[in-house]
Amino acid sequence: MKQHKKGLALWLAAILLLLAGALLTGSPGRTESVQAAMRDAVLHDVNRIGLFGLGDVSPGLISAFVVTAFLLILAVCLRLFVIPKFQYVPGKLQLLLEEWVGLFDRMARGSSPHRHSFLGVYIFSAGTYIFVGTLFELLGLQGITVHGHPITLPAPLSDVNAAIALGTLSYLFILAGGIVGNGARGMGKTLKEFSLPLSMSFRLFGALLSGLLVTELVYYFVSLSFVLPVVVGVLFTLLHALIQTYVLTMLTAMYYGEVSERPHKA
């Protein structure tokens, strides 16, 4: 009992010591104002990163490459070491993988029962990318800008170019499904929804950007950096990841099923 009390006292003392140290040392000085930080978080026009000498790109693109590389390496590891050991009665990891694949497969079948094989693959890939890409900002990986400053790599979809790319790609995918499944009628149905790429892109961008801005704001001020980041950084990001994954994949599957369905003859 005495030992427990002593341990508790030591733990509290260590926390107080670290807090005092953090407050007394202060930040090393601002390299940019909060306005500039927020503006750069939206536009990515100052803190750019060089891409193998091909030019300067926004950090979101580097994040996208890192996320893709991580997912592909993970997929290779799972393919080599986990999938060959699959059993008819699944273990925990197998169950997770099956549920991960099955979730998008079921969504594709449910939204587009007549044509769903490629739809399942696309929403699986897009959903995984959005979910992992959104959680990526929690890692706080660092990149070096062309000016030599270290910056934290943001979520890929907080870059407007990434959001536009995913939104327009989803729209083109829906358009292709409409043409293949329903010919000119499908194309007409898809083109009728001309606002879809814009809404998809900016929904993603807005959602991810808002999270990024709040996180930037919280971390900009030292006084807000205690306890609050646990809620803002982890819970909100997790919630974001789930919601955005669900929204984009569900919308894509729903529109795909709608435009590729052949009209029923009366």
Next chain:
Amino acid sequence: MPLNIDLQQILLHWMNLAILTGGLYFLLYQPVKKFMEEREEHYRSLDEEAAAKLAQAEQVRAEYQAKLDGADEEIRQARAKAQQSAQQSAQALLDQAQAQAKQIVAHARADAEHSREQVLKESQRELRRLATAATKKLAFQADPFDQFLDLAEGGDKHEDS
């Protein structure tokens, strides 16, 4: 471009997504889905096999039930036949016994008749003999009264002795 939209970066993002989609399809989606389909097929085949076995068992049960019903009918027929046969043999035995009884009665009657006739004949013969003897006595003996007395005396002697 407003909002720093860059076509080159959009194309790079598309390329990135295409690589990711292809890679995830070949490395993860297809193998996992194939395994799930294989397992589904395995359990479906097991289910069909079980259903076929159940149907077969049901058929065998029906066959045995039919056989059992047939056996019941056979047993009923055999029982009826056995009862009929037993009745016939009992009837035959009864007839035989009645015939024997009639025969015995007939024999007995014949024997009795015969005995009666013999007794009758014997008694007639005895009567004839007695009549002859009496006639002879009457004819050849003196006084019947004396004779009677003699006989009576002879009887007393016999009683005394």
